Amino acid sequence: MYRALLELADDHLVLGHRVSEWCGHAPMLEEDLALPNMALDCIGTARALYARAGELEGAGRDEDALAYFRGEREYLNCLLVEQPNGDFAQTMLRQLGFAAFMEPFWRAAAQSSDDAVRGVAGKAVKEMAYNIRHAGEWVVRLGDGTDESTGRMRAASDALAPYWDELFLSSPATQEAEAAGILPERAGLRANWEQVMRDVFAQALLDWPEATWSQGGGREGRHGEGLGHLLAEMQSVARAHPGATW
Amino acid sequence: MYAQGLIGADGRTDETPEFLAAFKARIDAEEKIEPKDAMPEGYRRTLIRQIGQHAHSEIVGMLPEGNWITRAPSLKRKAALLAKVQDEGGHGLYLYAAAETLGVSREEMTEELLDGRAKYSSIFNYPTLTWADIGTIGWLVDGAAIMNQIPLCRCSFGPYARAMIRVCKEESFHQRQGYEIMLTLCRGTQAQKDMAQDALNRWWWPSLMMFGPHDADSTHSDQSMAWKIKRFSNDELRQKFIDATVPQAEFLGLTVPDPECKWNEAKGGYDHGPIDWDEFWRVVKGGGVMNRERIAARKKAWDDGAWVREAALVHAEKRKARKAAMAAE
Numbered sequence A: 001m002y003r004a005l006l007e008l009a010d011d012h013l014v015l016g017h018r019v020s021e022w023c024g025h026a027p028m029l030e031e032d033l034a035l036p037n038m039a040l041d042c043i044g045t046a047r048a049l050y051a052r053a054g055e056l057e058g059a060g061r062d063e064d065a066l067a068y069f070r071g072e073r074e075y076l077n078c079l080l081v082e083q084p085n086g087d088f089a090q091t092m093l094r095q096l097g098f099a100a101f102m103e104p105f106w107r108a109a110a111q112s113s114d115d116a117v118r119g120v121a122g123k124a125v126k127e128m129a130y131n132i133r134h135a136g137e138w139v140v141r142l143g144d145g146t147d148e149s150t151g152r153m154r155a156a157s158d159a160l161a162p163y164w165d166e167l168f169l170s171s172p173a174t175q176e177a178e179a180a181g182i183l184p185e186r187a188g189l190r191a192n193w194e195q196v197m198r199d200v201f202a203q204a205l206l207d208w209p210e211a212t213w214s215q216g217g218g219r220e221g222r223h224g225e226g227l228g229h230l231l232a233e234m235q236s237v238a239r240a241h242p243g244a245t246w
Numbered sequence B: 001m002y003a004q005g006l007i008g009a010d011g012r013t014d015e016t017p018e019f020l021a022a023f024k025a026r027i028d029a030e031e032k033i034e035p036k037d038a039m040p041e042g043y044r045r046t047l048i049r050q051i052g053q054h055a056h057s058e059i060v061g062m063l064p065e066g067n068w069i070t071r072a073p074s075l076k077r078k079a080a081l082l083a084k085v086q087d088e089g090g091h092g093l094y095l096y097a098a099a100e101t102l103g104v105s106r107e108e109m110t111e112e113l114l115d116g117r118a119k120y121s122s123i124f125n126y127p128t129l130t131w132a133d134i135g136t137i138g139w140l141v142d143g144a145a146i147m148n149q150i151p152l153c154r155c156s157f158g159p160y161a162r163a164m165i166r167v168c169k170e171e172s173f174h175q176r177q178g179y180e181i182m183l184t185l186c187r188g189t190q191a192q193k194d195m196a197q198d199a200l201n202r203w204w205w206p207s208l209m210m211f212g213p214h215d216a217d218s219t220h221s222d223q224s225m226a227w228k229i230k231r232f233s234n235d236e237l238r239q240k241f242i243d244a245t246v247p248q249a250e251f252l253g254l255t256v257p258d259p260e261c262k263w264n265e266a267k268g269g270y271d272h273g274p275i276d277w278d279e280f281w282r283v284v285k286g287g288g289v290m291n292r293e294r295i296a297a298r299k300k301a302w303d304d305g306a307w308v309r310e311a312a313l314v315h316a317e318k319r320k321a322r323k324a325a326m327a328a329e
């Protein structure tokens, strides 16, 4: 179960970190306020999950030990969340796809047999609903906006298409947690997710991309090259001062 | 003598001596001036300049601290820094809204910032080099901002005064949070302590410069005082800041980088050494380490975002047209 929670925590931290890269550089001031909200939602959830994972591991590692002192082969996030921000269209579509998966996930996790997971779920389900709304509205605006924005949204959809499948795959550790009633079954969330995505795409006057191939490996720590750079940056100060308190 | 000009945000009125005297009487009676009220053109222009500069400072100020969001050394600090930088963006938003009540748009103000016509606080032209800079900026820069802004809560222009009340609450939270980062560093390892001292060494003098030139050299001050846009002189505010901050540095076990900084019993405040005004003017005029990068970063965000803003407008129009077409059926 430790490993299953770590996968989930890594998803949230890596995505929160990516979204935080926008802070101060957004297309408009309103988005300079909204993007940090989305990043904070993800990072807040990651912290709670790392804390619980550390407890379960029982090796005295706290949230920061888990976040700052593991390398890229030990990170277990899915590949979707580590994808570079790209343009605003790609960032918003990535956020929509992730939130549209996590919102029903947390809704189901409200029945988890683990107190800590239930605690996270109660808060996260509302946050992910907001993320779906905010990112979904942008996908619609950009899809049905100018020729340029439509083209960019199509390109984003193509760029991210190979990474959706991995959301619905459960690693052996996650399968155990699912069987124990701690986490909801990922595969079972697909229909709901596709419904939300197809609905947004229809409003955006975009064709839903039929997947031609998919890319996984994140749950075994096999990532793209970008994650190593993300972690090198994120961990640089903490690793230069091991044992320090901040 | 009377000048002619635009009075208030919407309407031409002659600035007769009677009008100016009546306006002065309202100010003297501590009445708040609201956007719809008639006001001298100079008052309006001064406020647009000041509020615009203030808004730009909040926005450009997101960059030096934003530089450390991806490297914050703990998840708690990362979340707090993100929230802080987000708050600064929020301050920018209230302030642009306050300036817009005077008849200038956010787009116009943004363009003035990007083409160099409008200024922003020069402190943000210094680079953030270590994590300790994040603590120091909260402690000193937000601290100095509070000293400047508390009196603005009583500014004669209503929308600015009200924006400042909200902003000051958040700035004082930022200041405490920054000081707490410093406290943690100063109780930490020798390397952390050295990092804290180094950051104080670099930010101390630029922080003192944030209050502007000495009173004798300050050009806009007298009129702003008479209009109750400004309540204390630059030197008075600087003195208050030094008196509040030096004991805080001592508590941290850090040394203010000014050998002439000494308690003066007779004046009941600290004396300080000479401020390098050549450096101040050089940085104001564009010669700081980060001036070009700051504006380039804002310009890049603005230009790269143009297609997004345009798409949002076009989409809104399409929706409106569709709604109208449906209603007509």
Ligand SMILES: [Fe+2]
Pocket: B058, B087, B088, B091, B167, B171
């Ligand atoms: Fe601020």
Ligand SMILES: [Fe+2]
Pocket: B088, B142, B170, B171, B174
């Ligand atoms: Fe602040």
